[in-house]
Each structure stands twice: as C-alpha cells, then as structure tokens.
Amino acid sequence: MLMRRLLLIALGLGAVLLTANAAPPTGKMLRVGWLEGFREKFDPDSVPVHRALMESLREQGYVFGRDFTLEYRSARGNPERLPELAAELVRLQVDVIITTGDGQTRAAMAATKNVPIVAIGVADPVATGIAAGLARPGGNVTGLAINAAEISAKRVEFLKEAIPNLSRVAVLWNSNLKAMQLQYQQVETAAPRLGVTVLSIRVSSSDDFDKAFAAISESRSGGLIALFGPMRGNDLPRIAEFVNRNKIPTIFELGQGVRGGGLMEFGPDHVKLARLAGAYIDKIGNGAKAADLPIAEPTTFELVVNLKTAKALGIKIPQALLLRADRVIE
The missing domain is CATH 3.40.50.2300 (Response regulator)
Structure with a gap:
C-alpha cells in the first residue's frame, strides 16, 4: 500500500509541534475567510474537505460561533472572479484566509500582503515563487503544499x-x-x-x-x-x-x-491535508506569523x-x- 499514514516534512517542524498547546485566543472571535474556486457553498455535511477543516478546528478547541466565524466566497467555476472575491475577504477584515488551489492562493496574495494565508494543497510553492522556502516561507503564505x-x-x-x-x-x-x-x-x-x-x-x-x-x-x-x-x-x-x-x-x-x-x-489526499489546517489557523490566531510557520508536505500518496x-x-x-x-x- 502506498498510503499508510500521512507523514509531514517541514524541515524541523513536526505535526506534534504544530498541534501543541492548541486553544482559541482569549476574548477574541477569530474571523476565518475561505476563498474557493468551484464549490458554490460551504457544506461540511457533503464536502469532505470542508468537514475535515471543521473537525480540525474542533480538535484545536474551537467552536463555531463561539470562537470563530467563517466567511466563504466561491468563484463558482469562474476564475476571473477570484481577485474580486479575495479583495472582498480583505475588506471584511478576516484574520486568516484559507485557499485550496494555486489560483485561489495567488489571488489572495495579490489582494493582501498582511492577512495570513493558509494554503491547502498548493503545488510546488518554492519553485513557483509563492514562498521563499519551506522552513521559513517569508511572506504571508503557509500551510500544506504538494511536490506536484x-x-x-x-x-x-x-x-x-x-x-x-x-x-x-x-x-x-x-x-x-x-x-x-x-x-x-x-x-x-x-x-x-x-x-x-x-x-x-x-x-x-x-x-x-x-x-x-x-x-x-x-x-x-x-x-x-x-x-x-x-x-x-x-x-x-x-x-x-x-x-x-x-x-x-x-x-x-x-x-x-x-x-x-x-x-x-x-x-495526496486533500482531505487529510485539510485536517491539518486547523493547527495553522490556531497558531495564527494566537499570534504566530505565517512567515515563521514552516510549510509541510505529504510524503506518502x-x-x-x-x-x-x-x-x-x-x-x-x-x-x-x-x-x-x-x-x-x-
């Protein structure tokens, strides 16, 4: 079998450190933005990637409506809309933006240099210029990448x-x-x-x-x-x-x-990647900078x-x- 378990490499940062001391920030409602390319609505009941993220945040101690809210924006299969939707999320002053593809990630990067972006399944981020390196991304993008x-x-x-x-x-x-x-x-x-x-x-x-x-x-x-x-x-x-x-x-x-x-x-299984995104959101919610959070890659497929x-x-x-x-x- 090729998929035994999802291992992570992040040049020194393991999954254990990512999930250590997880807890919602005190006295703050975290505003999470999600920039989607295709799926019309956020539906954890029927979309595995959506469900995986919610479960991941729950495992970090976050309760929807108490500790965080979600602003979901979808291009509905029309990539030309991504820049305006990314800009809308920035205007809403979200604390972090989740992206699930290269086009969404680049649209979010073009819209803001300040709001942290947690990318799920972005392809070859160093080779494509999205990040300076895996260990220290250096910009406002971190998350789970793929050596596509x-x-x-x-x-x-x-x-x-x-x-x-x-x-x-x-x-x-x-x-x-x-x-x-x-x-x-x-x-x-x-x-x-x-x-x-x-x-x-x-x-x-x-x-x-x-x-x-x-x-x-x-x-x-x-x-x-x-x-x-x-x-x-x-x-x-x-x-x-x-x-x-x-x-x-x-x-x-x-x-x-x-x-x-x-x-x-x-x-790689994007659902398994999404289950790890909550740890990044938790770290960012508690003050960590995306530039300092290593990008992880799956090593089994x-x-x-x-x-x-x-x-x-x-x-x-x-x-x-x-x-x-x-x-x-x-």
Missing part, C-alpha cells in the same frame, strides 16, 4: 506499468499555471527513460478543450495524463466523458477522475485503480500494481 512536479513523473510510471507496451502518451495541462509547467517538464523528463514519447496538449482556457480533444484523438496516443488545473467547474466532467467515449486509458490526480470512469488516480474501466478497455492490470494500490474499484 515529482508526483507527475510517477504518473507516467504507473501508466507504463499498467500498459507495458505503452509508447506514446498525451499530457493535458493548464499552461496558465507555473506549477503545471513544472509538472509537465517532469513528465517530459521521466518518459524517455521508460521508452515513452510525450505529446504536449496545452490549454489556457476552457474554450481550448475541443481543439485539445481533437489533437489527442489524432495523435493516437496509448494513454493520457490529465494534470489537474481546470479553468471552470465542468472541465473535469468533460475530460472524463471524452476519455470514456474514446476508450483512452487515463491517470488523474487523486479524487479527480476515477469516479467518472478514469483508469487510475495518484496523489494514494494510488487508486479502476478495474471496471480496465476491463472495459481490455487492459489486464499486473498483479504487482494491484498490490501496491490503496484502493481498487471493481
């Missing part, structure tokens, strides 16, 4: 292991995000060692997908790597519908494709294999790969 570039290279390996005769793979990626550029470069570097040729399919807006899908079909690639970074809320369903209709073996980021019929998923899809595609997944999977859908 290295993870992307592993996706090539898993796809090749599932399809030993794979010789050509298409990579669908969002060219607007620097983190995506790094991820694609890692795929491009890893593929030749596996005897795989890479076809770059760049998209910069949702309007590019029809052209991208046509290019993938014409390339006759034996597989597809879908790097997460949709521009609008219906992008992932469109990708899933396309690969299912054209019977293309595809590996997605964790939680982004198997339910729609994708062959595999690989990556989850692999999901969809055997139902494999059978439909006529692919026999090697037993060795199935044994490494954390979850198998039959």
Whole structure:
C-alpha cells in the first residue's frame, strides 16, 4: 500500500509541534475567510474537505460561533472572479484566509500582503515563487503544499506499468499555471527513460478543450495524463466523458477522475491535508506569523485503480500494481 499514514516534512517542524498547546485566543472571535474556486457553498455535511477543516478546528478547541466565524466566497467555476472575491475577504477584515488551489492562493496574495494565508494543497510553492522556502516561507503564505512536479513523473510510471507496451502518451495541462509547467517538464523528463514519447496538449482556457480533444484523438496516443488545473467547474466532467467515449486509458490526480470512469488516480489526499489546517489557523490566531510557520508536505500518496474501466478497455492490470494500490474499484 502506498498510503499508510500521512507523514509531514517541514524541515524541523513536526505535526506534534504544530498541534501543541492548541486553544482559541482569549476574548477574541477569530474571523476565518475561505476563498474557493468551484464549490458554490460551504457544506461540511457533503464536502469532505470542508468537514475535515471543521473537525480540525474542533480538535484545536474551537467552536463555531463561539470562537470563530467563517466567511466563504466561491468563484463558482469562474476564475476571473477570484481577485474580486479575495479583495472582498480583505475588506471584511478576516484574520486568516484559507485557499485550496494555486489560483485561489495567488489571488489572495495579490489582494493582501498582511492577512495570513493558509494554503491547502498548493503545488510546488518554492519553485513557483509563492514562498521563499519551506522552513521559513517569508511572506504571508503557509500551510500544506504538494511536490506536484515529482508526483507527475510517477504518473507516467504507473501508466507504463499498467500498459507495458505503452509508447506514446498525451499530457493535458493548464499552461496558465507555473506549477503545471513544472509538472509537465517532469513528465517530459521521466518518459524517455521508460521508452515513452510525450505529446504536449496545452490549454489556457476552457474554450481550448475541443481543439485539445481533437489533437489527442489524432495523435493516437496509448494513454493520457490529465494534470489537474481546470479553468471552470465542468472541465473535469468533460475530460472524463471524452476519455470514456474514446476508450483512452487515463491517470488523474487523486479524487479527480476515477469516479467518472478514469483508469487510475495518484496523489495526496486533500482531505487529510485539510485536517491539518486547523493547527495553522490556531497558531495564527494566537499570534504566530505565517512567515515563521514552516510549510509541510505529504510524503506518502494514494494510488487508486479502476478495474471496471480496465476491463472495459481490455487492459489486464499486473498483479504487482494491484498490490501496491490503496484502493481498487471493481
């Protein structure tokens, strides 16, 4: 199994120190802002990431309505709205802003240099300029990051292991995000060692997908790597519908494709990351500066294999790969 437990590296700061002496600040109602890209409303009952954050804060001793309030702003799949929503949270004088993606994090950074930002699952923050370093971020962004570039290279390996005769793979990626550029470069570097040729399919807006899908079909690639970074809320369903209709073996980021019929998923569990965000909020609420709170990264990841899809595609997944999977859908 790849996912045994979530370990953290933060160049000297462990999870124990993050959660030590947790308690709401005395005599203060903490105002938490949440900048969301897609989900229309905050709904802990049905959205696991939302529920994980609330549970995390509860574990720190925080009670909603007594110790903190939440201002939730969603772009509802329209990223052009993120800057104005981030500015609105700043005008509301929130004490901390939670973000769950690169676009949200950058919008919040552009809106304020003073309000602390706790990012959940931001990709490659040092390489993309979001933070000066993991141990000392140096700005107003801290939280839970992902070494997404290295993870992307592993996706090539898993796809090749599932399809030993794979010789050509298409990579669908969002060219607007620097983190995506790094991820694609890692795929491009890893593929030749596996005897795989890479076809770059760049998209910069949702309007590019029809052209991208046509290019993938014409390339006759034996597989597809879908790097997460949709521009609008219906992008992932469109990708899933396309690969299912054209019977293309595809590996997605964790939680982004198997339910729609994708062959595999690989990556960190964002719900587990969200469960750790409460410790950061508690530290900030009690006076710590984001610049001094190390950014943590997961060091273990989850692999999901969809055997139902494999059978439909006529692919026999090697037993060795199935044994490494954390979850198998039959």
